[in-house]
Amino acid sequence: MLSVNNLVTSYGLIKALKGVSLEAKKGAVTCILGPNGAGKTTLMFTLAGILAPDTGTVSLLDQNLTGLGAPKILRKGLALVPENRLVFPDLSVYENLLAGAFTQSRAMAAQVSDDIDKMYDRFPILKARHDQPAGNLSGGEQQMLALARALMSRPSILLMDEPSVGLSPLIVDEIFAIIKQLNEDGMSILLVEQNATKALQVADYFYLLDQGKVTFSGTPDQLKDDDIIKRAYLGGG
Amino acid sequence: MTYLLGILQTIGVHTLLGLSAYLLLLTGQLSLAQVGFFAIGAYVSGILTVIFSWNIFAALALGSLMAGFFAFLVGFPALRVKGLMLVVATISFSEIVRLFFFNLSWRVNVNGVEVGPDSTQGFREIRYFAANGWEQIHIVGLIWFVVMVVMLALWWLDQVRAGAVLRAVGTDELAAQSSGINLTMVKVAAMTGGGVIAGIGGGLFAHSTTYVDHHTFVILLATFAVSYPIIGGLRSVIGTLLAVIFIQGFIIEGLRFMGDYRNLIFGLLIILVMNMRPQGLLDGHLVADIRKLLSKLTKGGKADA
Numbered sequence: 328m329l330s331v332n333n334l335v336t337s338y339g340l341i342k343a344l345k346g347v348s349l350e351a352k353k354g355a356v357t358c359i360l361g362p363n364g365a366g367k368t369t370l371m372f373t374l375a376g377i378l379a380p381d382t383g384t385v386s387l388l389d390q391n392l393t394g395l396g397a398p399k400i401l402r403k404g405l406a407l408v409p410e411n412r413l414v415f416p417d418l419s420v421y422e423n424l425l426a427g428a429f430t431q432s433r434a435m436a437a438q439v440s441d442d443i444d445k446m447y448d449r450f451p452i453l454k455a456r457h458d459q460p461a462g463n464l465s466g467g468e469q470q471m472l473a474l475a476r477a478l479m480s481r482p483s484i485l486l487m488d489e490p491s492v493g494l495s496p497l498i499v500d501e502i503f504a505i506i507k508q509l510n511e512d513g514m515s516i517l518l519v520e521q522n523a524t525k526a527l528q529v530a531d532y533f534y535l536l537d538q539g540k541v542t543f544s545g546t547p548d549q550l551k552d553d554d555i556i557k558r559a560y561l562g563g564g
Numbered sequence: 565m566t567y568l569l570g571i572l573q574t575i576g577v578h579t580l581l582g583l584s585a586y587l588l589l590l591t592g593q594l595s596l597a598q599v600g601f602f603a604i605g606a607y608v609s610g611i612l613t614v615i616f617s618w619n620i621f622a623a624l625a626l627g628s629l630m631a632g633f634f635a636f637l638v639g640f641p642a643l644r645v646k647g648l649m650l651v652v653a654t655i656s657f658s659e660i661v662r663l664f665f666f667n668l669s670w671r672v673n674v675n676g677v678e679v680g681p682d683s684t685q686g687f688r689e690i691r692y693f694a695a696n697g698w699e700q701i702h703i704v705g706l707i708w709f710v711v712m713v714v715m716l717a718l719w720w721l722d723q724v725r726a727g728a729v730l731r732a733v734g735t736d737e738l739a740a741q742s743s744g745i746n747l748t749m750v751k752v753a754a755m756t757g758g759g760v761i762a763g764i765g766g767g768l769f770a771h772s773t774t775y776v777d778h779h780t781f782v783i784l785l786a787t788f789a790v791s792y793p794i795i796g797g798l799r800s801v802i803g804t805l806l807a808v809i810f811i812q813g814f815i816i817e818g819l820r821f822m823g824d825y826r827n828l829i830f831g832l833l834i835i836l837v838m839n840m841r842p843q844g845l846l847d848g849h850l851v852a853d854i855r856k857l858l859s860k861l862t863k864g865g866k867a868d869a
Contacts, residue, residue, distance in 0.1 A: 377741055401744040413739035415732060417848065426732060430744040480744060 334383035416462025427479030467498035580765030582792030605766030628763035635759020686777025797844020
């Protein structure tokens, strides 16, 4: 559903993405693995419209997204959960969720409050903390809030930039269980991760990004069989 | 009495300057262009009443609209940069405006008297109020009426979606963008609004003092404009007003006997505020405490009745 073709993005003279092509299928979890500095976040920012690509195209469900700004891309159905969560710390949990519904029109008010109830069902901890400032939440709770906030825009595909970063192993398990559940409920997800072992539990298809290029793509089984990847990402050898 | 009214005038005009910076600070942008917009408002409305014999209200309106228009134009290029670079860009704008008026000579014969901006000599004949029988108390009334309207408007912003949008951009641009907010539009709108507020403040200032020249519009005034909301806190418009009263009423006027040493105190104050109340005098906790107290008081009152 999301197809990326030969994407090049640069910061000044430095090319961070050197022609990335990939495909995220409907109803699947597609995972992008890569070391630090591979261009993962640059790719996420370019897809979400925060950075503009030099060349290449991005399209979602046959709509061309290339070069549209972030607000338009979100309205076309692509939502990003940024790395390090970035919730609004002074706003309450409830207000953060409302902020996520920013793109919904006033006429949708009933639907928005319905959506918030759904988020509370999915993430009971958010309901318990609905009137607390988001800055007081733990890292894992903030990650759930950032995820719920992105879902409030009713996206057709969800981009998640390293949801496990800076969280304890137990919380990471919980986050991945949520990702799996979301996917089983029909959400298409494009996931950026460094934690390959965890990603293997949820992802249907992998891309390996290194120095701005896709160096490997394949199914989880193909990934596990690849010696180089095994050594570099999965430990042991 | 005249002295007291004079202080009220100054506080009113400076509150408008502070509020114009406040609006932009909500989006996280520190601008020193407010004094440029203030100067545009002062000169444009002055020229309209003096040379074209306009009514004061029409002149103030067009002066502030002109200031807003220039803020809109400046907003696009200036707000592409952030932080220190934005400060530099906005200082340049204010200086360009100041130097333009420094060089502007537009002398016109109105009813046998030569009037208008006279470059280095300043713009001396802005006597609409005296010529039309306004007394100082009326002028103070007009200034504070405008201050109240602007404060109410900014307070109202926080009751509707717009305030949340501005604060979202100020809190985290990336998160705001990920929620579908158009950053450029929000920042330029805040800049334009700030320009309109500063412009009307400039018009009121020019007419209440009857005389402006380029010395009035130096960068020092712009630093005052941003320090009011910073010292007062961004939680509420009241913070800016309190800061102006404190600085203009107490530090500048109250400590007048200390002469130039007041500047030292002003610097010290900024450092103290940054260390002791980084969110400003009126921060979130204090606002919440005051709300609690008020609701207790009103509830108590009902129980008694």
